[in-house]
Amino acid sequence: xxxxxxxxxxxxxxxxxxxxxxxxxxxxxxxxxxxxxxxxxxxxxxxxxxxxxxxxxxx
Amino acid sequence: xxxxxxxxxxxxxxxxxxxxxxxxxxxxxxxxxxxxxxxxxxxxxxxxxxxxxxxxxxxxxxxxxxxxxxxxxxxxxxxxxxxxxxxxxxxxxxxxxxxxxxxxxxxxxxxxxxxxxxxxxxxxxxxxxxxxxxxxxxxxxxxxxxxxxxxxxxxxxxxxxxxxxxxxxxxxxxxxxxxxxxxxxxxxxxxxxxxxxxxxxxxxxxxxxxxxxxxxxxxxxxxxxxxxxxxxxxxxxxxxxxxxxxxxxxxxxxxxxxxxxxxxxxxxxxxxxxxxxxxxxxxxxxxxxxxxxxxxxxxxxxxxxxxxxxxxxxxxxxxxxxxxxxxxxxxxxxxxxxxxxxxxxxxxxxxxxxxxxxxxxxxxxxxxxxxxxxxxxxxxxxxxxxxxxxxxxxxxxxxxxxxxxxxxxxxxxxxxxxxxxxxxxx
Amino acid sequence: xxxxxxxxxxxxxxxxxxxxxxxxxxxxxxxxxxxxxxxxxxxxxxxxxxxxxxxxxxxxxxxxxxxxxxxxxxxxxxxxxxxxxxxxxxxxxxxxxxxxxxxxxxxxxxxxxxxxxxxxxxxxxxxxxxxxxxxxxxxxxxxxxxxxxxxxxxxxxxxxxxxxxxxxxxxxxxxxxxxxxxxxxxxxxxxxxxxxxxxxxxxxxxxxxxxxxxxxxxxxxxxxxxxxxxxxxxxxxxxxxxxxxxxxxxxxxxxxxxxxxxxxxxxxxxxxxxxxxxxxxxxxxxxxxxxxxxxxxxxxxxxxxxxxxxxxxxxxxxxxxxxxxxxxxxxxxxxxxxxxxxxxxxxxxxxxxxxxxxxxxxxxxxxxxxxxxxxxxxxxxxxxxxx
Numbered sequence: 001x002x003x004x005x006x007x008x009x010x011x012x013x014x015x016x017x018x019x020x021x022x023x024x025x026x027x028x029x030x031x032x033x034x035x036x037x038x039x040x041x042x043x044x045x046x047x048x049x050x051x052x053x054x055x056x057x058x059x
Numbered sequence: 060x061x062x063x064x065x066x067x068x069x070x071x072x073x074x075x076x077x078x079x080x081x082x083x084x085x086x087x088x089x090x091x092x093x094x095x096x097x098x099x100x101x102x103x104x105x106x107x108x109x110x111x112x113x114x115x116x117x118x119x120x121x122x123x124x125x126x127x128x129x130x131x132x133x134x135x136x137x138x139x140x141x142x143x144x145x146x147x148x149x150x151x152x153x154x155x156x157x158x159x160x161x162x163x164x165x166x167x168x169x170x171x172x173x174x175x176x177x178x179x180x181x182x183x184x185x186x187x188x189x190x191x192x193x194x195x196x197x198x199x200x201x202x203x204x205x206x207x208x209x210x211x212x213x214x215x216x217x218x219x220x221x222x223x224x225x226x227x228x229x230x231x232x233x234x235x236x237x238x239x240x241x242x243x244x245x246x247x248x249x250x251x252x253x254x255x256x257x258x259x260x261x262x263x264x265x266x267x268x269x270x271x272x273x274x275x276x277x278x279x280x281x282x283x284x285x286x287x288x289x290x291x292x293x294x295x296x297x298x299x300x301x302x303x304x305x306x307x308x309x310x311x312x313x314x315x316x317x318x319x320x321x322x323x324x325x326x327x328x329x330x331x332x333x334x335x336x337x338x339x340x341x342x343x344x345x346x347x348x349x350x351x352x353x354x355x356x357x358x359x360x361x362x363x364x365x366x367x368x369x370x371x372x373x374x375x376x377x378x379x380x381x382x383x384x385x386x387x388x389x390x391x392x393x394x395x396x397x398x399x400x401x402x403x404x405x406x407x408x409x410x411x412x413x414x415x416x417x418x419x420x421x422x423x424x425x426x427x428x429x430x431x432x433x434x435x436x437x438x439x440x441x442x443x444x445x446x447x448x449x450x451x452x453x454x455x456x457x458x459x460x461x462x463x464x465x466x467x468x469x470x471x472x473x474x475x476x477x478x479x480x481x482x483x484x485x
Numbered sequence: 486x487x488x489x490x491x492x493x494x495x496x497x498x499x500x501x502x503x504x505x506x507x508x509x510x511x512x513x514x515x516x517x518x519x520x521x522x523x524x525x526x527x528x529x530x531x532x533x534x535x536x537x538x539x540x541x542x543x544x545x546x547x548x549x550x551x552x553x554x555x556x557x558x559x560x561x562x563x564x565x566x567x568x569x570x571x572x573x574x575x576x577x578x579x580x581x582x583x584x585x586x587x588x589x590x591x592x593x594x595x596x597x598x599x600x601x602x603x604x605x606x607x608x609x610x611x612x613x614x615x616x617x618x619x620x621x622x623x624x625x626x627x628x629x630x631x632x633x634x635x636x637x638x639x640x641x642x643x644x645x646x647x648x649x650x651x652x653x654x655x656x657x658x659x660x661x662x663x664x665x666x667x668x669x670x671x672x673x674x675x676x677x678x679x680x681x682x683x684x685x686x687x688x689x690x691x692x693x694x695x696x697x698x699x700x701x702x703x704x705x706x707x708x709x710x711x712x713x714x715x716x717x718x719x720x721x722x723x724x725x726x727x728x729x730x731x732x733x734x735x736x737x738x739x740x741x742x743x744x745x746x747x748x749x750x751x752x753x754x755x756x757x758x759x760x761x762x763x764x765x766x767x768x769x770x771x772x773x774x775x776x777x778x779x780x781x782x783x784x785x786x787x788x789x790x791x792x793x794x795x796x797x798x799x800x801x802x803x804x805x806x807x808x809x810x811x812x813x814x815x816x817x818x819x820x821x822x823x824x825x826x827x828x829x830x831x832x833x834x835x836x837x838x839x840x841x842x843x844x845x846x847x848x849x850x851x852x853x854x855x856x857x858x859x860x861x862x863x864x865x866x867x868x869x870x871x872x
Contacts, residue, residue, distance in 0.1 A: 012300060016305065016306065016640055020116070023119050027333060043073075043076075043340075045496055049105055049108045050112045051112075052504065053507075053508055105507030106606055168645070217657070224705070226742070226745040228654070289644065297650070301674060304641075357777035364790040395773070406706065
């Protein structure tokens with residue numbers, strides 16, 4: 001097995017996008033469930049910013 | 060920026076939101092003189108949020124991994140075993156626990172990984188050894204910090220080496236020897252005294268029940284998977300693909316899930332873990348934004364200029380404050396802003412760069428206990444379930460803190476005399 | 486709708502607006518195309534992926550320009566933007582591309598060596614996205630890139646980068662740094678494939694000398710210099726002496742450290758017959774203790790903090806109120822490259838390389854960098870390559 005053999009690096013990169021989507025979904029779930037803390041609502045959204053732009057391959 | 064932070068704190072906003080308001084205010088103030096232009100402010104904030112994206116993914120995946128191990132009863136099982144076999148050999152058990160904390164951080168360069176992976180079981184073990192939660196948190200914080208400085212991977216040293224074009228070689232002894240001595244000193248000073256005395260049988264009786272089907276290999280297998288994946292890349296770097304820490308934790312988490320004797324709802328567990336991690340994740344995002352705004356406005360350059368302009372003798376005294384505080388405010392950003400020009404300067408006047416970098420990288424982890432970020436400090440408090448004042452916890456570390464500071468500064472001052480450590484490492 | 490949901494929607498709208506605004510700017514930056522105009526000397530244009538197949542269809546692929554003389558001779562390779570936040574390298578290589586005419590031998594130019602890095606920004610460092618160079622026909626806009634390749638093209642990083650083939654441990658970031666991934670591999674991470682492609686060019690084309698252009702901080706000891714391994718040392722030393730005597734500027738010689746792996750000036754010389762040289766010109770914009778990171782600082786290199794540090798003798802280059810303008814840096818690179826090639830040609834007359842029509846240090850300072858760039862609107866479209 002080589003590092004790029006069989007496009008392994010591409011598959012690994014796709015797995016990272018899946019990790020990002022999973023974490024974003026968990027953040028969104030918490031954001032929807034949050035009932036009290038305005039701070040927490042803002043924080044869930046802030047953490048989502050780089051994850052979303054990475055998933056869209058913008059940055 | 061400082062004013063905005065103070066006002067936000069006074070309005071009882073969280074540390075993270077107060078830092079965000081400092082970043083936004085700094086950017087708006089800078090926009091008056093087009094540094095940065097107002098149209099670029101959003102881009103700077105968003106771009107800054109990427110600074111520690113990979114660190115955020117590592118934190119998240121590592122914590123979910125440990126949450127699975129904990130939920131399956133693995134942590135309780137390990138702690139029970141440690142107490143059962145080593146309860147009456149205090150020196151051995153303390154050194155053993157120290158090595159357990161040192162290994163993950165030494166391999167990954169992140170003290171936070173040490174805390175996230177082994178912090179909870181080690182803190183529990185400390186508790187059963189009669190060490191208070193406050194002292195347990197203090198040991199975890201200092202030793203996890205030292206683990207990040209320990210070879211083979213020291214991220215501060217790597218950032219400084221990359222930024223100063225000094226090869227990242229010869230650090231094994233200059234970092235390894237002080238880390239082992241200071242780690243042993245810390246666990247003995249903070250952990251030797253038994254604050255509550257109980258016999259082994261009553262301790263074992265009080266410990267949480269472990270699922271009957273839990274075995275050593277079920278606990279070990281996920282960890283062996285994680286360390287195995289790290290080791291395989293080290294041994295066969297040119298034939299094994301680069302997985303990255305996050306994916307390595309995900310694979311270990313899947314193994315932990317498969318061998319767990321209990322059924323675990325992974326979605327609910329992930330959701331709750333991320334909720335628990337939120338302050339840390341937000342801190343990493345906002346520190347990146349703050350760092351970007353400080354650079355775009357010139358504030359970062361001003362701070363760097365102030366450090367470089369300080370007379371040498373005074374600088375040596377101030378390092379004890381400047382280095383940890385730069386880490387507290389900017390985490391790894393401090394190494395780039397202050398460390399790189401400092402090493403160039405010291406190198407040019409005859410100090411040995413490798414030893415000076417090693418000395419400095421003993422001081423940086425101390426800053427991981429200082430606000431506003433206090434990354435490792437907060438994690439240590441979290442996993443050891445200490446609920447008292449944060450400052451009381453931090454005060455507990457005073458003696459190891461001073462000894463580490465003195466060691467680091469003396470290493471810098473006498474760097475040219477300690478050059479043999481670099482030679483012996485190569 | 487409850488008040489909690491109203492707050493949530495307002496917060497979501499604000500964050501979405503900020504993210505979208507920034508996202509559009511970052512997307513445009515990544516996809517912004519700079520026209521490279523093939524000058525009168527260009528005889529062949531290929532892609533780096535012709536030498537490293539794995540690069541095909543990726544953002545790491547880049548153009549390779551050949552300027553072949555009518556007479557046979559030696560071959561020289563110029564690499565620009567190995568680090569895309571050191572733009573004097575790109576501008577210098579474009580001056581060669583748009584103006585050089587070969588009398589003898591061949592010149593190979595890769596102006597945007599780390600193409601992925603040039604399409605990325607540097608989080609935490611507050612760079613501008615673009616910079617303009619004034620020309621007689623208007624402004625030519627360039628992307629301001631990053632030192633390392635974009636994680637959108639190569640992700641994830643390892644916890645520590647183990648250099649191929651020497652196994653030296655390097656910072657995890659260096660896996661995306663095309664001046665740490667030499668000599669590279671055909672099947673390694675993307676940036677190792679980039680350097681592998683360049684090594685293949687040098688081996689297949691029998692390149693005699695390779696020149697990798699950079700910029701470095703004024704507080705960095707290895708600045709304003711030619712870095713060379715033992716095998717290139719004589720030519721570097723002669724070049725340094727001649728330009729000091731004839732053109733009046735300093736560019737001293739620094740030896741390439743043998744234990745520091747992955748750098749072009751080390752690995753090219755160790756893994757093929759080509760003589761490598763790495764050029765550094767001072768780049769105040771990269772220094773840590775500067776004011777805001779503006780386009781002005783990037784172009785004129787004037788900074789009050791650096792001026793003050795210079796008076797305290799903490800810089801490694803002379804620095805006064807004039808800063809260190811882009812024209813000086815680009816002019817310096819042009820002259821050093823021409824002199825390196827001349828010195829090599831003197832040493833190996835059978836492999837001589839003769840170039841005409843490239844300005845030297847004094848010319849670039851007098852006329853400005855933009856004077857040497859052609860107007861894309863007046864150029865035949867088939868000679869324009871967007872990179």
